[in-house]
Amino acid sequence: MAERDNKVMVGAxxxxxxGIIGAGVALMYAPQSGEKTRKELGRYAKKARRKGEEALEAVEDFTEQVGEMAEAVGERASEIxxxxxxxxxxxKKGLLKALEDGEARLMKERSRLAKLIG
Structure with missing residues (x-):
C-alpha cells in the first residue's frame, strides 16, 4: 500500500x-502583457456592448414600423x-326596387290580360 501511495504522490x-513548467513557458512566449490583454478585452467588451445596443435599437425601430404598418393596414381594411x-x-336597395317595379308591372299586365280575356 505504501508503494501505491508513493506512485500517487509521484504522479501528483x-x-x-x-503545470508550473507549462505556465512558465506560456509566460515566456506570451505575445503581450496581461495589462495589454485586459485593455483589449475591455475595448472588445465596450465594442460588443455598443453593437448590442445598436442591434436593440434596430429591433425596436423595426417593431415600431411593423406596428404602424399593421395599424395602417387595419384602418384600410376597416375602410374597405x-x-x-x-x-x-x-x-340590395336597388334590387328590392327592381323587384317591386317588376311586381308592379306584372300586376298591371295581369289586370290588362284579365280585362282582355274577360
Missing part, C-alpha cells in the same frame, strides 16, 4: 511540475369593409 508531483357594406346595402 509530476502533474504539479508540468365599410365601403363594401355601403355598396352591398345600395345593391
Amino acid at each position: 508531483l509530476l502533474l504539479l511540475a508540468g 369593409l365599410d365601403r363594401g357594406k355601403d355598396m352591398a346595402y345600395g345593391a
